[in-house]
Each structure stands twice: as structure tokens, then as C-alpha cells.
Amino acid sequence: MSCWDTVADYALRSVGIGARLLPKEDFTLCQQFTLIGSGMIWNIYFGLLALISGFFFATALAVGKSSANKWLRKPAEWFIFIFRGSPLFIQFFFAYFLFLSLKQVLPIFAPFTAAWLGALVVLFFNTAAYTGEIFYGALLSIPKGDIEAADAYGMTGWNRFRRVTFPTMLRLAWPAYTNEAIFLFHATTLVYFSGFPAWRQKGDALYYASYFADKTFNPFIPYPILAGYFIALTLVVVSIFGMVNARLNRHLPKEARRKIRFRPNIIR
Structure with missing residues (x-):
């Protein structure tokens, strides 16, 4: 079987x-590259959907945590504390057995x-909690002069949030x-080692890498090979986010723009 046939099959x-x-035998380098790359589809699926949906929930959490109303502030604080305070692997474990019990x-x-839905929910909540804390810190760092200027122009409520506070x-x-975002994509490798079964061996990249390592x-x-795929994915994420960062800071002098630096987390 040629490498092209392997790519077509896997x-x-x-x-x-x-x-x-x-x-089952005579494993080739092409088979390993192809199957591990195929598994990356699931890693991108989990990371992309959790990132997009979690962004909006994180914004709501940040606004809630900064609210003077305790009925909005306390639930946001506890949600962020619980999901940031517990390991992601344990969250997967408990979520799977919770959904299994509810299913009965x-x-x-x-x-x-x-995994396609249950694990996605866990990643959604987890990244929303971490991002919510990041956005909350950014809300506290907004210069008072910006808010005062918005008040001077007569902006209040949603109009002020949309045009001044949120940007x-x-x-x-x-x-x-x-x-x-980078760490979220890396965290997707935990999905198939956390209780959520790989139906008909349709797993993610780490699932296939482990299969070849065992065989x-x-x-x-x-x-x-798996690390190479994730390095490539990280470069794509950094490039896209870098372009967005340049767009957000386009009004600032070039030397005053904040640059994106990758600071990996040792443990989640």
C-alpha cells in the first residue's frame, strides 16, 4: 500500500x-502521520467550539464578578473559583459520571x-472560568479616564460598555x-483519557499516538509526531491572535503596542 492509499484510507x-x-502490523511512518493527523480533527473541534462559546460566557462572568449586585457577583465568583480550583482531568471524570447518572x-x-458533547461542555465551562478571570482583571485595569470621558459624552449602560468598556x-x-487559547487546545488531549469513551476507535490525536506507542x-x-502537530497548531493560533491583537491596538504607536508572548502553564 502506497502512502497516498494510506492517506485516502485513514x-x-x-x-x-x-x-x-x-x-495491526508493519506500521509505517505514513500511517502514523496520517492517523495522528486525523485525530487532530477532534482536538481542533473541541478547542475551537469551546473557545468561541466560552468567550461569550467568560465576558458575562467577568461583568458579573465586577458587579456591585451580590446576586450577580457571588455566582460568578464561585463558578470561576470552582473551575479554576479543580484539575481539568477531575472535571472530566465527574462530568462523565454525572451525565451517566442523569442518563438513567x-x-x-x-x-x-x-465525548463530542459531554467533554465539550466541560471544556466550555473550564475555559470560560479561566477567561472570565482574565477579563475581570482587564476590567479592573481600565483607566478611569476612559470611563470619565465616556460619561462626559453622555454614554451610559450598554452604549458605554459596547463602545468603551468592552473594547x-x-x-x-x-x-x-x-x-x-493555546493551552485550551493542548488540554483537549485529556478528553479520551478521562472516562469519555472513544466510540469505534474514533479518538483524538493522542489516542492514535498511544495506540502506535503500545503496538x-x-x-x-x-x-x-503528535508534538509536531501541536506546535504547528500553536503557530496558527499565535498568528491569528497576533493579527487580532494588531487590529485591537491599531490606534496606538507601534512601540506602545503590547506584544503577545507565549507563557505555557505547567499544570491546569
Whole structure:
């Protein structure tokens, strides 16, 4: 079998398209690159959807935490504290068994026991909590002069938030938010090791890398391939977020613009 045949058979296997059975022997480098790359589809799916949906919830959490109304402030504070204070792996573990228990009572929760939805919910809550704290810090850092200027122009409520508060918060928070986005994509590798089953062996990139490492007894080929894919994905994320950062700071002198720096977290 040529490498092109391997790509045709396994490039979309992680989403159920292509050969049903995994290779059992004579593992080639092309097979490993193709299947691990196929698994990256799920990592991008989890990371992208959690990032987009979590962004809006995080904004609401940040506004709630900075509110003077305790009925808005306290739930936001506790939500952020719980999801930032507990390990992501444990959140996956408890969420899976919670959804499994709810499924016995209400069949409507059956889709949540699958990784494509249940794990996505956990990642959504987790990144919303971390991003909410980043946005909250940015809200506190908004110069008072900006708010006073908005008041002088007669801006209040939603109009002031939309035209002054939110853009300034986003500009201040964006470098830190970029690191959160990068780590979120890295955290997606925990999904299939946290209780959520890989249905018909349709797993993510780490699932396939582990498969080859177990079968060949040589982890020094599949895991570096996996690392290479994530490095490439990180470069894409940094590039896209860098362009957004330049757009947010386009009104500032070039030397005054905050640059994005990648600061990896040691543990989540």
C-alpha cells in the first residue's frame, strides 16, 4: 500500500470516514502521520467550539464578578473559583459520571455521555472560568479616564460598555487570552483519557499516538509526531491572535503596542 492509499484510507478515519479497522502490523511512518493527523480533527473541534462559546460566557462572568449586585457577583465568583480550583482531568471524570447518572433518569442526557458533547461542555465551562478571570482583571485595569470621558459624552449602560468598556477590556486582556487559547487546545488531549469513551476507535490525536506507542513499543516516533502537530497548531493560533491583537491596538504607536508572548502553564 502506497502512502497516498494510506492517506485516502485513514485521513478522515477519526470522524468515521474511510477504513474501519486500524492497522495491526508493519506500521509505517505514513500511517502514523496520517492517523495522528486525523485525530487532530477532534482536538481542533473541541478547542475551537469551546473557545468561541466560552468567550461569550467568560465576558458575562467577568461583568458579573465586577458587579456591585451580590446576586450577580457571588455566582460568578464561585463558578470561576470552582473551575479554576479543580484539575481539568477531575472535571472530566465527574462530568462523565454525572451525565451517566442523569442518563438513567432522563434519556435526553444520553448524548452528553459521548465525548463530542459531554467533554465539550466541560471544556466550555473550564475555559470560560479561566477567561472570565482574565477579563475581570482587564476590567479592573481600565483607566478611569476612559470611563470619565465616556460619561462626559453622555454614554451610559450598554452604549458605554459596547463602545468603551468592552473594547478596552479586550485590548488589555488579549495577550493573556492568547495563552489561554493555546493551552485550551493542548488540554483537549485529556478528553479520551478521562472516562469519555472513544466510540469505534474514533479518538483524538493522542489516542492514535498511544495506540502506535503500545503496538510498536516505541514511543519515540508517534509522540514527537503528535508534538509536531501541536506546535504547528500553536503557530496558527499565535498568528491569528497576533493579527487580532494588531487590529485591537491599531490606534496606538507601534512601540506602545503590547506584544503577545507565549507563557505555557505547567499544570491546569
